[in-house]
Amino acid sequence: MSTTPPKTPAATAATTGPRGAAEGGLWADAFGVLRRNRAAMVAAATLALLAVLVVVVPAVSPNAFDRPDWDHISAPPALEGGRLFGTDSLGRDLLTRTFYGGRMSLLVGLVATLVSLVLGITWGAVAGYAGGRVDRVMMRIVDILYALPFMFLVILLMVLFGRNILLIFVAIGAINWLDMARIVRGQTLGLKEREFVEAARAMGVPPGAIIRRHIVPNLLGVVAVYVTLTIPQVILVESFLSFLGLGVQEPMTSWGALVNEGAQELETAPWSLVFPAAFLAVTLLCFNFLGDGLRDALDPRDRSAG
Amino acid sequence: MSQPLLELDDLAVRFATREGPVTALHGLSCTLGEGEILGLVGESGSGKTQAALAILGLLAANGRASGQARFRGRDLIALPPAELQRLRGDRIAMVFQDPMTALNPYLRIGAQMQLALRRHRRVSARAARDACAEMLAAVQVTDPGRRLDMYPHELSGGMRQRVMIATALLCKPDLLIADEPTTALDVTVQAGILRLLAQLRREHGTAILFITHDLGIVAGLCDSMLVLRQGRCVEQGPVAEVLAGPRTDYARELLAAVPRLDQPGPPPVSMAGSAAGPVTGSVTGPVAAAIAGPGRGTGIDTGTGTGTGTGTDPATGADAPVLSARGVSVTFTLPRPHPFAPAPRLQAVVDANLDVRRGETLGIVGESGSGKSTLARAVLRLIPPTAGRVVLLGRSLQGLGAADLRAQRRHAQLVFQDPFAALDPRLTIRDIVAEPLSVFEPSLGRDAVTERVRQALEDVGLDPAAMGRYPHQFSGGQCQRVGIARALVLEPALLVCDEPVSALDVTVQAQVVRLLARVQRERGLAMLFIAHDLAVVRALCHRVLVMYLGRTMESGDAGAIYREPRHPYTRALLQAVPAVDAGAARSWESATAALELPSPLAPPSGCVYRTRCPLATRRCADEVPAPREIAGRLVACHHADDAGLAA
Numbered sequence: 001m002s003t004t005p006p007k008t009p010a011a012t013a014a015t016t017g018p019r020g021a022a023e024g025g026l027w028a029d030a031f032g033v034l035r036r037n038r039a040a041m042v043a044a045a046t047l048a049l050l051a052v053l054v055v056v057v058p059a060v061s062p063n064a065f066d067r068p069d070w071d072h073i074s075a076p077p078a079l080e081g082g083r084l085f086g087t088d089s090l091g092r093d094l095l096t097r098t099f100y101g102g103r104m105s106l107l108v109g110l111v112a113t114l115v116s117l118v119l120g121i122t123w124g125a126v127a128g129y130a131g132g133r134v135d136r137v138m139m140r141i142v143d144i145l146y147a148l149p150f151m152f153l154v155i156l157l158m159v160l161f162g163r164n165i166l167l168i169f170v171a172i173g174a175i176n177w178l179d180m181a182r183i184v185r186g187q188t189l190g191l192k193e194r195e196f197v198e199a200a201r202a203m204g205v206p207p208g209a210i211i212r213r214h215i216v217p218n219l220l221g222v223v224a225v226y227v228t229l230t231i232p233q234v235i236l237v238e239s240f241l242s243f244l245g246l247g248v249q250e251p252m253t254s255w256g257a258l259v260n261e262g263a264q265e266l267e268t269a270p271w272s273l274v275f276p277a278a279f280l281a282v283t284l285l286c287f288n289f290l291g292d293g294l295r296d297a298l299d300p301r302d303r304s305a306g
Numbered sequence: 307m308s309q310p311l312l313e314l315d316d317l318a319v320r321f322a323t324r325e326g327p328v329t330a331l332h333g334l335s336c337t338l339g340e341g342e343i344l345g346l347v348g349e350s351g352s353g354k355t356q357a358a359l360a361i362l363g364l365l366a367a368n369g370r371a372s373g374q375a376r377f378r379g380r381d382l383i384a385l386p387p388a389e390l391q392r393l394r395g396d397r398i399a400m401v402f403q404d405p406m407t408a409l410n411p412y413l414r415i416g417a418q419m420q421l422a423l424r425r426h427r428r429v430s431a432r433a434a435r436d437a438c439a440e441m442l443a444a445v446q447v448t449d450p451g452r453r454l455d456m457y458p459h460e461l462s463g464g465m466r467q468r469v470m471i472a473t474a475l476l477c478k479p480d481l482l483i484a485d486e487p488t489t490a491l492d493v494t495v496q497a498g499i500l501r502l503l504a505q506l507r508r509e510h511g512t513a514i515l516f517i518t519h520d521l522g523i524v525a526g527l528c529d530s531m532l533v534l535r536q537g538r539c540v541e542q543g544p545v546a547e548v549l550a551g552p553r554t555d556y557a558r559e560l561l562a563a564v565p566r567l568d569q570p571g572p573p574p575v576s577m578a579g580s581a582a583g584p585v586t587g588s589v590t591g592p593v594a595a596a597i598a599g600p601g602r603g604t605g606i607d608t609g610t611g612t613g614t615g616t617g618t619d620p621a622t623g624a625d626a627p628v629l630s631a632r633g634v635s636v637t638f639t640l641p642r643p644h645p646f647a648p649a650p651r652l653q654a655v656v657d658a659n660l661d662v663r664r665g666e667t668l669g670i671v672g673e674s675g676s677g678k679s680t681l682a683r684a685v686l687r688l689i690p691p692t693a694g695r696v697v698l699l700g701r702s703l704q705g706l707g708a709a710d711l712r713a714q715r716r717h718a719q720l721v722f723q724d725p726f727a728a729l730d731p732r733l734t735i736r737d738i739v740a741e742p743l744s745v746f747e748p749s750l751g752r753d754a755v756t757e758r759v760r761q762a763l764e765d766v767g768l769d770p771a772a773m774g775r776y777p778h779q780f781s782g783g784q785c786q787r788v789g790i791a792r793a794l795v796l797e798p799a800l801l802v803c804d805e806p807v808s809a810l811d812v813t814v815q816a817q818v819v820r821l822l823a824r825v826q827r828e829r830g831l832a833m834l835f836i837a838h839d840l841a842v843v844r845a846l847c848h849r850v851l852v853m854y855l856g857r858t859m860e861s862g863d864a865g866a867i868y869r870e871p872r873h874p875y876t877r878a879l880l881q882a883v884p885a886v887d888a889g890a891a892r893s894w895e896s897a898t899a900a901l902e903l904p905s906p907l908a909p910p911s912g913c914v915y916r917t918r919c920p921l922a923t924r925r926c927a928d929e930v931p932a933p934r935e936i937a938g939r940l941v942a943c944h945h946a947d948d949a950g951l952a953a
Binding site: 194195196198199200201202203204205206209213214217218 | 686688709712713714715716718719720722723724727728729730731732733741742745746789792
């Protein structure tokens with residue numbers, strides 16, 4: 001009570017004409033709040049720039065990411081030849097490799113998150129809305145999957161199917177949707193008690209349409225926040241797998257793989273650790289700032305919507 | 307008394323918001339003497355709560371108060387926070403509106419009450435506890451010693467509000483600020499709280515600043531009143547004077563909008579006239595077809611299962627009820643308290659019967675927990691009834707599959723209590739109103755849908771230009787109109803309204819009531835109207851059904867029941883309603899039924915009302931009273947014949 005500004009003393013007796021001239025829904029409002037959050041906006045701009053760079057740089061770079069240059073093994077950063085980040089122990093250009101690895105890391109982050117998004121929202125919303133036995137069975141399945149040791153699972157898959165980048169996408173996504181499903185189910189349980197959902201039921205809207213029209217759109221706020229926190233988590237997991245040698249396969253690379261290689265040459269060629277690690281860190285930080293900003297922006301308590 | 311207790315001098319409140327400064331209160335000036343009760347009246351957004359918060363220095367962080375609020379000569383606005391803190395809870399205490407959220411759920415009642423006392427007085431824990439128990443007894447909380455060790459959730463709303471008042475009174479304040487302390491409570495409980503406040507003033511000389519929107523309360527409780535509108539004082543003076551001769555239009559409007567028990571009811575249902583009369587020109591295709599009975603309907607509902615035996619009744623004539631329910635019961639099975647205990651069963655509705663005809667409104671009234679909303683949802687099969695038979699437009703709803711049931715829903719639409727909660731915040735007004743059409747008339751083109759939505763919005767008095775906006779851009783009354791438009795867009799035969807006006811301001815309430823009455827008259831709708839406000843029910847309903855703990859107490863013609871209630875519970879409800887007339891008998895002062903609602907898990911034997919009934923005898927405990935027909939209505943009471951004499 002004491003933290004909310006008062007409802008504007010708008011004409012309560014007036015019966016026609018909406019109050020407030022602003023057009024647009026809660027998303028537009030949220031975007032307005034987000035725009036005033038400097039950290040989040042800087043983070044978003046940085047991420048956008050990174051996304052462009054990882055696409056463009058490997059394409060225009062004079063040095064291919066996988067071509068060893070035997071004359072420049074572990075060369076320090078230099079302007080000459082465009083090797084701004086130096087080269088690795090095989091003489092490959094680190095600048096190209098860093099952005100190429102970024103391409104892979106961001107792709108893993110996006111695809112795996114998308115997998116978890118689609119699976120998690122569908123599973124969680126259906127379980128939460130259906131309730132009862134359906135809910136119990138669906139959530140027990142989630143619990144069982146939770147109990148599987150993830151690393152063991154990935155290693156097993158690698159052994160069975162060989163190292164395959166697709167497998168990594170699927171494996172990480174398949175683990176992350178469990179969290180998403182739980183979050184979405186919890187939200188759905190609250191949403192389905194709301195009167196507008198009951199109104200839709202009373203109107204005769206079929207369950208599928210209620211989930212699509214009323215449940216999922218109202219979940220997206222929470223989900224959007226969770227996604228911005230999931231992407232860095234997924235990138236980190238991929239880095240970890242690559243660091244263990246279970247991730248992407250040479251000559252392809254990712255930030256995790258680069259950090260792994262760099263760590264082994266820390267004493268002789270520190271640049272091969274510093275650059276990929278810095279990019280990884282900046283990306284993770286940006287996603288976290290953006291997630292924080294989104295959470296603030298989408299928090300309805302922060303707004304005088306009434 | 308030479309110096310008034312509280313003197314407001316040009317008190318103003320401003321808020322710095324993103325859209326710029328907003329003035330919530332413009333220069334309010336008034337005085338409150340020792341032991342006086344001042345009613346601060348206004349609708350939501352009128353700044354009445356902000357005035358109270360400003361006096362206490364509890365404004366939100368972006369709010370600033372200016373002017374003076376002199377309490378015994380000391381200006382509270384200019385007082386340093388530490389000194390104000392000392393005053394607050396000691397000399398000035400506040401009671402908030404919602405007793406459900408004003409208590410900390412993790413603290414026992416006793417611990418909670420002692421906080422203020424031990425902050426302001428040097429007392430031992432033991433003495434504090436005794437003082438608390440004493441004060442609880444003073445506010446008529448039964449068994450105060452035991453209550454001190456309870457948690458808030460173990461107490462009912464009325465009990466919690468009594469705890470709040472007791473807490474506020476612990477330090478024997480000179481001024482009590484009560485912000486809508488009874489708005490969240492039932493009328494019978496409200497009557498008890500009002501009686502208590504009046505008594506406190508008499509016995510302790512506590513002055514009260516009573517903030518409310520209910521003129522009936524002001525009329526019965528306050529000495530003087532002050533009407534606020536959009537942050538400005540519109541009218542002030544002694545209660546009797548203002549109510550007898552309001553000088554401003556707004557005060558007159560406010561007074562006129564108050565629904566009254568003694569008003570004439572709705573116009574009678576004219577069965578013959580409604581079918582062909584010129585007024586009902588808008589009873590169009592679907593309704594007429596639906597009323598004519600399934601088989602010739604619009605195709606969506608009727609193609610599915612005619613001939614199953616439950617359906618068509620050849621006798622379905624013009625006067626057959628639109629909705630008919632017989633012996634409807636709803637029993638909820640609650641989670642077991644421990645694995646080997648039997649699951650507790652809660653009988654929310656027991657053996658309810660009702661009929662609603664075309665053009666007729668049936669009111670269902672009762673306190674919270676009486677099962678009135680559950681009954682409405684059970685007849686719509688939104689909650690599956692455990693027993694009973696419901697017939698909608700000649701078709702039994704029992705045994706219908708999920709899809710068939712959904713198809714029937716187009717004939718019975720629902721309007722909800724909370725206008726904001728009932729609208730999906732992520733959809734535009736157009737999409738909200740169009741949703742029933744998308745289900746039942748998917749073949750309509752985009753433009754046709756928009757046209758129907760425009761029509762529906764115009765029908766409920768909204769500007770169709772607002773179609774592209776979102777619910778949060780509208781006021782509560784406007785949102786409720788959108789809800790009604792959504793319910794009407796399919797032209798249903800039955801409209802079920804679940805407390806549709808209880809969340810609205812009194813002037814808006816009057817508008818919505820008028821709207822519902824008009825819509826019903828024009829379309830010959832059958833309406834089921836659930837409310838706890840008996841005056842609103844009087845304005846709209848032809849017949850009334852009074853519920854208590856899931857059982858029907860009395861049902862029949864509204865006029866007769868309001869004139870001469872036969873069930874003691876009906877009488878208690880009617881007595882508890884504060885009357886707005888100046889000088890009218892303070893009926894709530896004599897109202898009985900101050901006792902708590904018994905737990906619905908363990909209802910009393912025999913007549914469920916007997917624990918609160920002044921007429922209860924042995925027989926009431928032994929024998930469940932069967933509904934009997936007395937004076938043209940059904941009454942479930944052993945003493946209905948002599949009830950009039952005993953009162």
